[in-house]
Amino acid sequence: MDSEVYIIGRDAVPQFLRLDAGEARSMTLVVPPGTSARLGLEIDLCGPGASLDLAGVYLCNDAERVDLRVLVRHSSGGCTSRQLFKGIVGGTARAAFDGLIYVAQDAQKTQAYQENHTLLLSGTAFAESRPQLEIYADDVQCSHGATTGYLNPDELFYLRSRGIPEAEARRLQMAAFLAPVLSRLPESLTEEIYAGLP
Amino acid sequence: MNNEVLLEIKGLRAGVEGKEILKGVDLTVRRGEVHAVMGPNGAGKSTLGAVLAGRPSFTVTAGSVTYAGRDLLALSPEERSWAGIFLSFQYPVEIPGVSITNFMKAAVNARRKAAGLPELSPAEYLKLLKEKMALVQMKGEFARREVNVGFSGGEKKRNEIFQMAMLEPTLSILDETDSGLDVDALRIVAEGVNRLRTPDTAALVITHYQRLLDYIVPDVVHVLKEGRIVLTGGRELVDRIENEGYESIHG
Numbered sequence: 090m091d092s093e094v095y096i097i098g099r100d101a102v103p104q105f106l107r108l109d110a111g112e113a114r115s116m117t118l119v120v121p122p123g124t125s126a127r128l129g130l131e132i133d134l135c136g137p138g139a140s141l142d143l144a145g146v147y148l149c150n151d152a153e154r155v156d157l158r159v160l161v162r163h164s165s166g167g168c169t170s171r172q173l174f175k176g177i178v179g180g181t182a183r184a185a186f187d188g189l190i191y192v193a194q195d196a197q198k199t200q201a202y203q204e205n206h207t208l209l210l211s212g213t214a215f216a217e218s219r220p221q222l223e224i225y226a227d228d229v230q231c232s233h234g235a236t237t238g239y240l241n242p243d244e245l246f247y248l249r250s251r252g253i254p255e256a257e258a259r260r261l262q263m264a265a266f267l268a269p270v271l272s273r274l275p276e277s278l279t280e281e282i283y284a285g286l287p
Numbered sequence: 288m289n290n291e292v293l294l295e296i297k298g299l300r301a302g303v304e305g306k307e308i309l310k311g312v313d314l315t316v317r318r319g320e321v322h323a324v325m326g327p328n329g330a331g332k333s334t335l336g337a338v339l340a341g342r343p344s345f346t347v348t349a350g351s352v353t354y355a356g357r358d359l360l361a362l363s364p365e366e367r368s369w370a371g372i373f374l375s376f377q378y379p380v381e382i383p384g385v386s387i388t389n390f391m392k393a394a395v396n397a398r399r400k401a402a403g404l405p406e407l408s409p410a411e412y413l414k415l416l417k418e419k420m421a422l423v424q425m426k427g428e429f430a431r432r433e434v435n436v437g438f439s440g441g442e443k444k445r446n447e448i449f450q451m452a453m454l455e456p457t458l459s460i461l462d463e464t465d466s467g468l469d470v471d472a473l474r475i476v477a478e479g480v481n482r483l484r485t486p487d488t489a490a491l492v493i494t495h496y497q498r499l500l501d502y503i504v505p506d507v508v509h510v511l512k513e514g515r516i517v518l519t520g521g522r523e524l525v526d527r528i529e530n531e532g533y534e535s536i537h538g
Contacts, residue, residue, distance in 0.1 A: 241380075242343070242344070243380050244380050244382050246342055246343065246364060246380075247376065247379070247380040247382070248382070248390070248393075248394075249341075249363070249364040249365045249368070250340050250341070250342075250364050250365075250367075250368060250373075250374055250376075251368055251390070251391075251394040251450060251454065252365050252368035252369050252394045252397045252398040252401070252454065253365060253390075253393045253394050253397050254365050254397055255363070255365065257393060257397065258365075261385055261389075261390075261393060262382075262385075264384070264385075265382065265383060265384025265385045266384065268384040269384075
């Protein structure tokens with residue numbers, strides 16, 4: 090299934106979606122460099138067998154303010170949701186990801202997963218991650234994970250020791266970090282993003 | 288070219304986080320030679336390799352290193368690679384998301400660019416890749432794997448020698464390349480190294496044990512203890528260390 094791609098600042102992004110029984114949807118949100126945005130997205134899985142595959146990438150290396158709020162609501166049982174958000178934050182940019190998975194009392198056999206990983210490029214950049222689970226059903230599989238870190242210096246030295254210049258080595262590390270999300274995008278957009286990496 | 292001095296280390300002192308590890312190392316390597324640097328754990332063997340390759344976390348506090356007539360310590364790690372230095376890592380780094388193909392393509396082309404050469408065409412690159420993979424007996428899918436991710440100890444070391452073959456270095460530094468290898472992998476690695484030997488190139492083999500030196504025969508053997516080279520000799524030193532250990536060797 091091809092993923093629907095929404096580029097923040099260029100495309101209109103839905104604020105509320107409902108997925109009915111058996112409906113499957115794959116979406117990828119892209120916040121390109123230079124874009125400050127406040128985005129709220131609520132997705133309600135309200136029929137059995139609905140499945141959501143949601144990913145996002147945000148690239149802010151200057152002074153951007155990015156604020157993403159995602160609510161995935163499992164109203165019906167037997168639905169699956171997967172979320173993967175990755176961000177690169179540098180300069181004096183600030184990025185916040187607020188993700189809530191809500192599982193209603195009747196929504197048994199829910200599978201809901203959420204990951205948010207951020208790479209900080211400078212000591213003045215700021216990233217916040219608030220993953221939250223609110224679960225009222227008892228027979229569910231849910232997980233969330235969040236990490237924030239810097240480029241790995243051992244990787245960087247390894248790449249440079251093979252003759253790859255420092256700036257290119259850093260871009261390679263960033264591309265590798267973003268790869269799981271970028272692989273969902275059309276090639277032209279992926280190339281645009283690669284070219285815009287600091 | 289042959290037999291001229293390639294690497295000259297004089298009075299080298301270096302350390303990490305304010306702790307001095309190398310306490311005045313002198314070492315001269317000529318083209319065509321294989322030198323072994325042996326020593327007990329903590330002697331500073333790996334530090335020597337790291338300093339020569341330009342690892343940023345190490346600081347040189349005194350001394351000089353001249354490589355092919357240039358001040359090596361003034362060069363960045365990538366410039367050292369372009370100049371023909373290669374370090375085979377004791378602990379090769381995993382780079383998730385980067386395939387070996389893309390990694391080596393970036394490395395080979397960066398080096399060609401530094402030498403004023405055009406990038407290899409995809410067909411030329413593929414040919415080179417296959418040829419060098421054969422040298423270390425790597426199969427086709429190897430090139431598509433992420434760098435060192437999920438590799439066994441032996442595969443990681445073979446990957447180091449594969450990269451060495453791709454980059455055709457002038458001075459190869461092998462840091463404990465034998466550690467964690469079974470006999471078959473050791474033989475593959477050693478054969479790879481031996482086939483890359485030329486009268487113009489040299490190798491510095493850093494090792495704790497004599498094992499690898501049964502396959503890669505050194506011309507000169509140095510014993511490094513507590514940050515200094517305490518003894519230099521021919522290959523007979525390897526047997527002496529094997530029989531007597533490092534305890535008996537003093538400056």
